[in-house]
Amino acid sequence: MYKYDEYDHAMVAARVAEFSDQVKRRLAGEITEDQFKPLRLMNGLYLQLHAYMLRVAVPYGTLDGRQMRMLAHIARKYDRDYGHFTTRQNIQYNWIKLEDAPAILEDLASVEMHAIQTSGNCIRNISSDQWAGAAADEITDPRPWAELLRQWSSFHPEFSYLPRKFKIAVIAADEDRAAMRLHDIGIQIVEKDGRHGAAFYVGGGMGRTPMIAPLIKDFVPLDDMLSYAEACLRVYNRYGRRDNIYKARIKILIHELGAEEYRRQVEEEFAHVKSLGIDPPKAEFDRIAAQFASPPLDASASDAIDRSDPDFAVWVDQNVAAHKVPGHAIVNISLKPVGSIPGDASSAQIDLMADLAEKYSHDELRVTHAQNIVLPHVRKADLHVIWQELDAAGLATPNLDLISDIIACPGLDYCSLANARSIPVAQKIATRFSDLGRQKELGELKLKISGCINACGHHHAGHIGILGVDRKGTENYQLSLGGSGAEDVSLGTITGPGFDEDGIVDAVERVTDKYLAERADGERFVDTYRRIGMAPFKEAIYG
Amino acid sequence: MVERADNQSPPQAEGWHTNGEEPAVTLDAFLSQSNATAVRLEPDEDARALIPHLDRLALIEVAFPKFRDGRGYSSARILREAGYAGELRAQGDVLVDQIAYMKRCGFDSFAPEKDLNPADVEAALARWPEHYQGAADGAVPIWKLRHG
Numbered sequence: 001m002y003k004y005d006e007y008d009h010a011m012v013a014a015r016v017a018e019f020s021d022q023v024k025r026r027l028a029g030e031i032t033e034d035q036f037k038p039l040r041l042m043n044g045l046y047l048q049l050h051a052y053m054l055r056v057a058v059p060y061g062t063l064d065g066r067q068m069r070m071l072a073h074i075a076r077k078y079d080r081d082y083g084h085f086t087t088r089q090n091i092q093y094n095w096i097k098l099e100d101a102p103a104i105l106e107d108l109a110s111v112e113m114h115a116i117q118t119s120g121n122c123i124r125n126i127s128s129d130q131w132a133g134a135a136a137d138e139i140t141d142p143r144p145w146a147e148l149l150r151q152w153s154s155f156h157p158e159f160s161y162l163p164r165k166f167k168i169a170v171i172a173a174d175e176d177r178a179a180m181r182l183h184d185i186g187i188q189i190v191e192k193d194g195r196h197g198a199a200f201y202v203g204g205g206m207g208r209t210p211m212i213a214p215l216i217k218d219f220v221p222l223d224d225m226l227s228y229a230e231a232c233l234r235v236y237n238r239y240g241r242r243d244n245i246y247k248a249r250i251k252i253l254i255h256e257l258g259a260e261e262y263r264r265q266v267e268e269e270f271a272h273v274k275s276l277g278i279d280p281p282k283a284e285f286d287r288i289a290a291q292f293a294s295p296p297l298d299a300s301a302s303d304a305i306d307r308s309d310p311d312f313a314v315w316v317d318q319n320v321a322a323h324k325v326p327g328h329a330i331v332n333i334s335l336k337p338v339g340s341i342p343g344d345a346s347s348a349q350i351d352l353m354a355d356l357a358e359k360y361s362h363d364e365l366r367v368t369h370a371q372n373i374v375l376p377h378v379r380k381a382d383l384h385v386i387w388q389e390l391d392a393a394g395l396a397t398p399n400l401d402l403i404s405d406i407i408a409c410p411g412l413d414y415c416s417l418a419n420a421r422s423i424p425v426a427q428k429i430a431t432r433f434s435d436l437g438r439q440k441e442l443g444e445l446k447l448k449i450s451g452c453i454n455a456c457g458h459h460h461a462g463h464i465g466i467l468g469v470d471r472k473g474t475e476n477y478q479l480s481l482g483g484s485g486a487e488d489v490s491l492g493t494i495t496g497p498g499f500d501e502d503g504i505v506d507a508v509e510r511v512t513d514k515y516l517a518e519r520a521d522g523e524r525f526v527d528t529y530r531r532i533g534m535a536p537f538k539e540a541i542y543g
Numbered sequence: 544m545v546e547r548a549d550n551q552s553p554p555q556a557e558g559w560h561t562n563g564e565e566p567a568v569t570l571d572a573f574l575s576q577s578n579a580t581a582v583r584l585e586p587d588e589d590a591r592a593l594i595p596h597l598d599r600l601a602l603i604e605v606a607f608p609k610f611r612d613g614r615g616y617s618s619a620r621i622l623r624e625a626g627y628a629g630e631l632r633a634q635g636d637v638l639v640d641q642i643a644y645m646k647r648c649g650f651d652s653f654a655p656e657k658d659l660n661p662a663d664v665e666a667a668l669a670r671w672p673e674h675y676q677g678a679a680d681g682a683v684p685i686w687k688l689r690h691g
Contacts, residue, residue, distance in 0.1 A: 158617055
C-alpha cells in the first residue's frame with residue numbers, strides 16, 4: 001500500500017488548515033453560502049436534505065486496517081454509528097455537523113486519509129479494480145498508475161474549476177470490474193512490445209445522457225501519461241460546455257466534436273504539453289510501485305478447503321474469488337443482506353472488517369464500486385474462520401453478483417437531488433427474491449437503482465436497471481434491460497411505461513421469469529436478453 | 544483595485560494601488576490595431592490568438608465573470624508557456640480562495656471586483672508548502688524534490 005512521505009503529509013495538513021479556515025469564515029458569516037459551496041464541495045462536504053454529508057476519499061478503493069478503523073471511529077463519534085460505501089469506492093457519512101468537519105478531516109489526516117476532491121467540478125478520487133494486486137487475470141497492478149494520477153490531479157491549479165466533475169478509473173485486466181468505460185477517462189494498462197502503457201478511453205459517463213467512452217489513444221507510454229491526461233483535460237477545460245450544467249460533462253463535448261476531432265485537438269495539445277516537462281521520471285513510478293509490492297504470500301499454502309459445513313460452502317462458491325497465488329483467495333464481503341440498505345455498514349461491522357484484514361489479509365481491504373468490501377489476500381486455510389466471524393456480524397450474505405447484490409444510490413431518503421426513493425425499492429426486491437436457491441438459479445444478475453436521472457445508482461449499466469422519477473408528484477419507476485458496466489459494456493433500454501413501487505417489483509419478477517423460460521444453456525440474464533431482444537420481455541411485462 | 548503579487552513575498556497592504564495604465568482593449572480591437580499594449584481576454588476567447596503579439600504586450604487582463612468559470616486558468620498557462628513575461632492580471636469575480644491556483648497558472652496581479660482582505664490573501668498565498676505538479680509558476684514539483 002502507498003504510504004505518505006513528508007510531502008504527502010504536508011499537503012494534506014495544508015488542506016485541513018485551509019478548510020478549517022474556510023469553515024471558520026463561513027460560520028462567522030464572512031463568506032456567503034454561494035462562495036463557500038465550491039470550497040466545501042472540494043472537501044467532500046455536501047448540504048443534503050437533512051444535514052451535511054461528508055464523502056471521504058478511498059483512493060482506488062484501497063485501505064488498511066488502521067484506516068478502516070478510523071472510518072468506524074468517525075461514524076461512531078460524529079455520525080449515527082454507520083457509514084455508507086459508495087459506487088465511487090468512497091465512504092460517505094450522512095449526518096455531519098459543519099462545525100465538526102475540520103476535526104473529522106484532522107482525524108482522517110492522522111491515518112493518511114482525506115476528503116479532497118470527492119466532489120466539486122474537479123478531478124475526483126481515482127477509482128480502480130477492487131481486486132488489483134490479487135486478481136489472477138491482471139497484467140500488472142494498476143494502482144501505481146492510479147497513485148501517479150492521484151498526485152498529479154490533487155490541487156491541480158488549472159483543473160479545479162472545470163465545466164463539471166471529472167472521474168478517472170484505471171484497470172489492468174481485460175475483465176473490467178470498475179466500469180472503466182463509463183468514466184470521463186477510463187484507462188486500461190495494456191502491454192505492447194514488452195512494455196506497459198495506458199489505453200485512454202475518454203468521454204464515457206452515466207447521468208442523464210449515458211455514453212460509452214470511445215478509445216482515444218490505444219497506447220500512451222508511462223513517460224507520457226500525465227502529459228496526455230493534461231492535454232485531454234485542457235481541451236475539455238477550454239471547450240467543454242458551460243452554458244448548461246446538463247451538457248457540461250466531457251462526454252457531451254466529445255459527442256459534439258466527434259472522437260476523431262477531439263483526438264486531433266488532444267494530440268495537438270499533447271505535442272505542446274509534452275515539452276513542458278510535467279512527466280515525472282521512471283524513478284518516481286518505481287518509488288510508488290515498490291509500495292504496492294505483493295505482500296509475502298506463501299505459494300505452497302494448501303489449496304484445500306474443508307467444505308463440510310454446507311452454509312460455508314455456499315458462501316465460498318458465491319463470494320470467494322481466485323487469487324493469483326496458489327493457496328490464496330479473494331474474499332468479497334457483501335454489504336447487501338436482505339432488507340438492508342445497500343452499502344451501509346455499522347461502526348462495529350467496519351471495526352470487525354478492519355480486524356479481519358489485519359489478522360488474515362495482510363492488512364488490506366478494498367471498497368468495490370458495487371458497494372461491497374474485499375479482503376484481497378486471504379489464505380484458503382483461513383476462509384472458514386473468516387466466514388464464521390463475518391456470519392456472526394451479519395456480513396456473510398452469499399449473494400455476490402446475484403439479484404440481491406443491488407447497487408442503489410441513497411435516493412430521496414437522503415439526497416437533495418433525488419426524485420424518488422431507491423432504498424425501499426432495493427429492500428423490496430431483495431425481499432421478494434430472498435430465497436437463495438432462487439437467486440442462484442437466476443445466476444449473475446446485476447440490478448442497479450437510481451433515484452434520479454443523475455444515475456448515481458448506475459441504472460444504465462444494470463442488467464436490470466431501475467430509475468426513479470417524479471411523475472406528477474408521485475414516485476414512478478422506469479425499468480431498463482440489457483446494460484452492463486463490465487467488459488461487455490452496454491447501456492440499458494427502457495422497457496416502456498413506468499410502475500409504482502410495488503409494480504416495479506412485480507415487473508422485475510416477470511422479467512426474471514421470462515429469462516428462466518427462455519434461456520439457453522449457460523446463458524446469463526443479459527446474454528438471453530441480447531439474444532432474444534426486448535420484445536418477449538415487453539410482452540411478459542405489459543402483455 | 545489592483546494587487547501585484549509578482550515576487551515571492553506576499554503582497555503587503557501598501558502594495559494595493561490603482562494603476563494609471565493604458566486601458567486594456569478587447570481582443571478584436573487589439574488584433575486590428577497595432578499600437579495597443581494592453582488587452583482583455585474573455586473566457587471564450589482563444590489565448591493562442593495573442594501568441595504572435597506577445598512581445599508588444601505589457602498587460603493581459605483575463606476576465607473571470609464568474610469564479611466558477613475556469614477557462615481563464617488555461618488561458619493564463621498557455622500565455623506563460625508561450626513565453627509571455629508581461630503582467631498577467633485576473634480580473635472580475637476573483638476570490639481569495641482562488642488566487643493561489645491563479646498564481647500557479649501564471650497570474651501575477653489580481654483585480655477583484657470585491658476587495659479582498661490583505662491578511663487573507665497573505666494566508667492563502669502562503670498556504671501550500673509544495674506542489675504535486677508543475678505549472679506556470681516555476682515551482683519545483685514534489686516528484687522532482689523527491690528525486691533531486
